[in-house]
Amino acid sequence: MKKGLNLIEYYGKRIGFDSGEIVKIRDRLYSQMIADGVKLNIGMFDSVKRLKDMGFKNVIVTGSESDNFHTMHKKNKEFLSMFDLIITRSDYKNPKPHPDAYKHAMKQIKAKASECLVIEDSVRGIEAAKKCKIKFVHFKNSKRQPGIFKQIKCKLCI
Numbered sequence: 001m002k003k004g005l006n007l008i009e010y011y012g013k014r015i016g017f018d019s020g021e022i023v024k025i026r027d028r029l030y031s032q033m034i035a036d037g038v039k040l041n042i043g044m045f046d047s048v049k050r051l052k053d054m055g056f057k058n059v060i061v062t063g064s065e066s067d068n069f070h071t072m073h074k075k076n077k078e079f080l081s082m083f084d085l086i087i088t089r090s091d092y093k094n095p096k097p098h099p100d101a102y103k104h105a106m107k108q109i110k111a112k113a114s115e116c117l118v119i120e121d122s123v124r125g126i127e128a129a130k131k132c133k134i135k136f137v138h139f140k141n142s143k144r145q146p147g148i149f150k151q152i153k154c155k156l157c158i
Contacts, residue, residue, distance in 0.1 A: 034068060037075040041121070041139060045079055052082045057109050059085045061101045063124070066090060085109060097127030102134060 012019035052058055060080075062069055066088040073080055080086065085108055092100040106116060118129040118136040129136040 030068070031071075034072045038072045040076060040079060044139070047119075048079065048082050057085075057111070058083045059087065059105050059109060061087045061105045061118075061125075063089050063095050063101070063122075096122070096124040097131070099128050099131040102128055102132045106132070 009019040011017075012022050048058055060083050064072065069086070069088050085105070087101065087105050087108070089095065092104040094100040102116075102118065106113065113133045116134045118125065118134050119139050120126050120129060120136055121139045126136055126138060
């Protein structure tokens, strides 16, 4: 069972709400939020294109479920076409910061950690990369709170 659902069940019982109804409301609100898609971070398109043109394999490793990911990126088809592989939450067992997601990606593209670079905007993703001993770059996301990465010892933030 997913962690979020456990919390919903726990608090739903405590306050007398049906957890199934809470989940439906949460899912409906999330679907509305992503319906218009997401804008790419400034510089992300050009960075990925440059890597692709240089012959690198580009892989997306996301904690989003496949349907949600493709809904969010429905307007980013050209961007997505620059990736050799897209790994979504259902493709691996444990979510980030567990290393499963990146281990799965390396297995799929037959790469060693020393041959990889993770470009990540989340603390959980950076922790997962560190657990796999993969070099990483923190790509700043304007939606994150300032200072959230202080506990991560980044060598490069772009």
